[in-house]
Amino acid sequence: MRGETGVQVPVTVRTFTQLFSCTPRGARLARRLVANRMDMWGFPYDGGASESVTLVVAELAANAVRHGRVRGRDFRVRLLLRSGEDTVRVEVADALPERLPVLREAPGEDDEGGRGLLLVAALADRWGTALCPGGTYKSVWAEVRVPGADVRRGAGA
Secondary structure, eight states: OOOOOOOOOOOOEEEEEEEEOSSHHHHHHHHHHHHHHHHHTTOOTTSHHHHHHHHHHHHHHHHHHHHSOOTTOOEEEEEEEETTOOEEEEEEEESOTTOOOOOOOOOOTTOSSOOHHHHHHHHOSEEEEEEOTTSSOEEEEEEEEOTTTGGGTTSOO
16 A cells, blocks of 8 residues: 655644733733733734733633632643634633633623623634533633734744
8 A cells, every 4th residue: 555645734833831820910910921922923012913812811811810719729821823823722721610701791881890701702703611621620712813923933932
């Protein structure tokens, strides 16, 4: 039997993964480090792609701190950008798998909260949740379109 030989096109996957304390300070730090990473990947701080990804991370990190906090456990932020794709996948994992996020109707004008997932849904092409095997944590993920990602192949790793 003859196998076909062909050239396999390499795929570059850029990742960023970091644990943060499950505190408001940890959520702020997550937002700032993600903005920095997006800049290193060639998406400037004041660009639409960086602002969208950073805002999604900020909202999901705030939810992890507010609704997924377990004493002594951190939350994790992970970004994935594959060459040839124009999407950044954002994943924020926390230690409270039984509290899944629910997208609700828009809150009233006087309500102080409840808009985070509405922003995520507006900025992301897709979003959802995944439970880890064993049920010790959940991950809330969103895929954000970042036009021009392929052009930035040579940008910082």
